[in-house]
Amino acid sequence: MLYLDYLSHHNAFRHWSLLEKTLLGIGGLILSVSMGSTVSLILIFSGMSALLFAAGMPTRQWFRLWGAMLPFLAVSLMTVIFSFSRGSFTAIWQISTFFGQLGVTAAGLEMAGRLFLRAIAALSCLFFLAGTTPVAHMAAWGARVRVLRPVLEIALLTYRFIFVVLETAAQIYTAQQSRLGYSTLRRSMRSIRVLAANLGRKSFLTARALFISLSARNYEEQLVFRYPQITVNAKRLLVIFVSLTAIGLSGHI
Amino acid sequence: MSSTSVITLKNASFGYRAGRLALQDISLEIPRGSRVAFIGPNGAGKSTLFLHLNAILRPTSGQLLYEGSPYDYSRAGTHQLRRQVGLVFQDHDSQLFAANVLDDVLFGPMNMGMSLARAEETARESLSTVGMLELADEPVHFLSPGQKKRVAIAGVLAMNPDVLVMDEPTAGLDYTGMVNFELVLTALHATGKTLIVSTHDMDWAWKWADLAFVMAEGRIVLGGEARGILARDDHASYGFARPCAVERRIKE
Numbered sequence: 001m002l003y004l005d006y007l008s009h010h011n012a013f014r015h016w017s018l019l020e021k022t023l024l025g026i027g028g029l030i031l032s033v034s035m036g037s038t039v040s041l042i043l044i045f046s047g048m049s050a051l052l053f054a055a056g057m058p059t060r061q062w063f064r065l066w067g068a069m070l071p072f073l074a075v076s077l078m079t080v081i082f083s084f085s086r087g088s089f090t091a092i093w094q095i096s097t098f099f100g101q102l103g104v105t106a107a108g109l110e111m112a113g114r115l116f117l118r119a120i121a122a123l124s125c126l127f128f129l130a131g132t133t134p135v136a137h138m139a140a141w142g143a144r145v146r147v148l149r150p151v152l153e154i155a156l157l158t159y160r161f162i163f164v165v166l167e168t169a170a171q172i173y174t175a176q177q178s179r180l181g182y183s184t185l186r187r188s189m190r191s192i193r194v195l196a197a198n199l200g201r202k203s204f205l206t207a208r209a210l211f212i213s214l215s216a217r218n219y220e221e222q223l224v225f226r227y228p229q230i231t232v233n234a235k236r237l238l239v240i241f242v243s244l245t246a247i248g249l250s251g252h253i
Numbered sequence: 254m255s256s257t258s259v260i261t262l263k264n265a266s267f268g269y270r271a272g273r274l275a276l277q278d279i280s281l282e283i284p285r286g287s288r289v290a291f292i293g294p295n296g297a298g299k300s301t302l303f304l305h306l307n308a309i310l311r312p313t314s315g316q317l318l319y320e321g322s323p324y325d326y327s328r329a330g331t332h333q334l335r336r337q338v339g340l341v342f343q344d345h346d347s348q349l350f351a352a353n354v355l356d357d358v359l360f361g362p363m364n365m366g367m368s369l370a371r372a373e374e375t376a377r378e379s380l381s382t383v384g385m386l387e388l389a390d391e392p393v394h395f396l397s398p399g400q401k402k403r404v405a406i407a408g409v410l411a412m413n414p415d416v417l418v419m420d421e422p423t424a425g426l427d428y429t430g431m432v433n434f435e436l437v438l439t440a441l442h443a444t445g446k447t448l449i450v451s452t453h454d455m456d457w458a459w460k461w462a463d464l465a466f467v468m469a470e471g472r473i474v475l476g477g478e479a480r481g482i483l484a485r486d487d488h489a490s491y492g493f494a495r496p497c498a499v500e501r502r503i504k505e
Contacts, residue, residue, distance in 0.1 A: 009353075009392050134392070136352035156352055163394035164346045209347035216307050216340045217412065218332050218364035226356055226369065 001068070002166075003061045007131045011055040017232040018133065018141050020240060024051075025129030027244045032121035040250050041117040047243070048124035055132050065127065073119055080112040135159050136226075143225035153223045161206065168202050169195060258282040258321070259416055259447050260306060260338070265315035266471075267301060275301040276312070277471040283416070283449060283464075288442060290458040290479060291451040293468035294492045299451040300343065302468070303418050306449070307340035336365060339414035343421040345401040354380065354396070354404050355389040361412040372411075379411040380404075383437050399430025406437060416447040423454050435461070459483050459496035467491050 013021065028044050035041065052062065083089065086100040094103025136159075139152045172195050176182065181191035211219075260283040267276040276298050283289055291299045304310040305317060308324055308331045317324040324334060342348045351357035355376055362372035380386040383403040388396065396404065402422060409417060426434055438461070442448060452458050458465060462479035474491060475482050484499045485491070 005392070006395070009390075009395070134352065136356060136392075139352075157350060160350055160352055160393065167346075167394075206347050209342070209344060210350055212304070212309055213340075213342050213348040214350065214360075215309055216335060216342075217361040217408065218335050219360075220364060224351070224356055224360055224363045224369075224372075226359070226373070 001065070003057075004065065004127065004131045005135075007055065007057055007061075008134045011132050013051075013055050013132045015230060016132070016236070017230045018137055018228070019232050020236055021129060021133050022138075022141070023237065024240050024244070025125050025133075027240070028125035028128070028247075029122050031244065031248055032118055032125060035248065036114065036118075037250065038114070038117060040247050041121040043247050043250065044121040045117070045124045047247075048121075048128045052124070052128050052131050055128075057131060069123060073116065076119075077112045077116060080115055081108050083108050137228055140225040140227040144227070149222075149225070152225070156223065157210075161203070161210075164206060165199060165203060169199055172198055257285045259285040259319070261318040261321070262305075263316045263318070265305065265312040265317060267305065267310060267312050269301075275471050276305070278315070279471075279473050280315075281466060281473055281476055283447060285415075285447055286442075286445050287447055287463045288438075288461060289447075289449045289464045289466065290462035291449070291466050291468060292453070292455070292458060292493050293474075297468040297492075298471040299468055300420050301471075303340060303420050303449075303451065306416070306418050307338050308334045309340070336412050337414055338416045338418060339409035339412055341402075341405050341409050341417065341419040341422060343424060345398070345405045348405045348408065349393045349401060351393065353390055353392050354385065357393060357404060358389075358408045358411050361408055365412060375413075376407070376411050379407040382410060382440060383407045384433060397430070398425050399427065399433065402426065402430065402434065403437065410441075414446070416449065417441060418449045419451075421451050421453070423450075423452055423457055431457075453493075455483060455494050455496045456498065459498055467493065 028048055032041060032044050049062070053059070081104055082102060083091065083105050084100060084102050088101060089103065089105065091101075091103030091105050092109070094101050096102075136156065139156050142148050143152050173191075176191045176195065180187065182188045262279050262281050265276060265279045266274055268274045279302065291302070293299060301310065305312060308326060311324075311326050319334060319337060324330070349357050351360060355373065358379055359369075359372040359376035362375045363369070367375065377386060377389060380389055383406050385400065385403050385407060388400065388404075393401065393404065406417075406419070406422070422434065423431060438448060450462075458479060464477065465475075465479040465482040466473050467475035467482060469492060475485075483493075483496055485495075488495050
């Protein structure tokens with residue numbers, strides 16, 4: 001995830017306009033969620049992954065990213081793959097338990113496969129967007145809608161302080177590790193508890209220090225959103241639109 | 254150096270809680286265009302004093318004056334004061350709040366009422382002064398501590414203050430960071446700005462400061478020409494070490 005953030009600032013598409021990248025990312029996401037065609041979903045997944053590689057994503061980082069996502073996906077799919085019934089049902093494989101029959105049905109497998117494809121297609125769109133567009137640029141774009149500004153201000157501050165908290169957590173963890181804080185399971189549990197408690201305290205102190213430092217620069221409860229001035233490339237926009245339309249139509253063939 | 258005082262404190266005291274004074278009866282004058290070092294042990298009151306200079310805190314008794322006029326703590330008054338007296342915090346991570354360097358630096362100018370284009374221009378000039386213009390679009394969390402320190406200074410410089418107050422700016426800087434930081438200070442001093450820092454680095458204070466004030470338990474216990482203060486024989490009783498240059502000279 002941290003690599004995605006790094007890539008968002010140092011990628012080959014940083015000179016693409018937000019409109020182009022958002023149309024591609026969000027357009028792909030909408031198609032992934034709304035379409036059931038296997039071909040379309042595979043096209044979206046492979047297309048977005050290819051774009052992410054073209055943006056500069058190293059293969060190793062790409063696998064690590066998916067490695068972090070797949071366990072969550074696998075847990076979700078389990079509930080679809082396995083069926084449970086008190087009575088009997090037709091299954092490819094089943095087992096009797098004290099509470100009833102637990103099994104895997106052909107319909108369940110098919111639905112899980114489709115859901116899996118849909119999920120990886122949608123995630124690949126989000127990865128593309130997150131890996132090519134800095135959070136601050138997306139916030140600046142959203143802040144054009146006035147009512148969204150307060151929410152986006154909080155989101156931006158949160159984004160910045162995630163890194164401060166991560167750094168603090170790493171320092172505390174190292175300090176604990178150097179004094180055998182993680183030498184046994186019991187000590188590890190205690191160390192994690194202390195780490196979490198101290199992070200909370202640190203966050204509170206940081207928030208207070210932040211308010212003082214903002215006041216020192218005449219903070220008036222409004223942050224700055226700077227929208228990057230990048231011209232939309234009409235030709236590229238057209239290519240994106242045509243590609244998405246073609247993928248959309250492929251689902252109906 | 255001009256002898257005109259830019260900031261004056263008259264018997265200023267401040268207490269965070271009843272019964273315990275963080276600043277006690279502080280009187281001093283900061284000459285315009287001078288380089289001033291505040292030294293003293295942790296908890297001596299240096300940071301609290303600096304928050305007073307920027308009008309974040311207000312003394313419970315006594316007075317602060319800017320160019321001979323008492324500090325005005327009204328909303329408009331504090332705005333004006335914070336444009337004139339910029340404060341760079343010790344912990345750069347609590348000062349740098351924006352997602353990228355340029356956004357953070359243009360925060361002050363925007364609060365001064367500049368248009369975005371003008372603020373951006375000012376911010377770029379400040380970043381250029383501290384040698385960070387090339388990293389203007391870089392996210393803050395990718396910077397080294399020395400770079401963050403320079404961005405924090407640029408954020409205050411962009412408001413073009415006459416007085417720049419820096420809380421332990423040399424803390425945690427490596428050799429290169431220190432060299433770059435000294436270059437920035439030299440450039441700022443050449444423009445006539447008054448520079449006030451707190452530091453535990455006596456060798457650096459010896460080399461850099463015109464004036465030094467020693468604080469202990471919320472009081473100014475010594476003050477005057479920096480080299481005279483730092484070379485005192487009774488330095489240990491005031492809680493600071495003598496600079497190496499002085500020690501070497503005594504041994505020789």
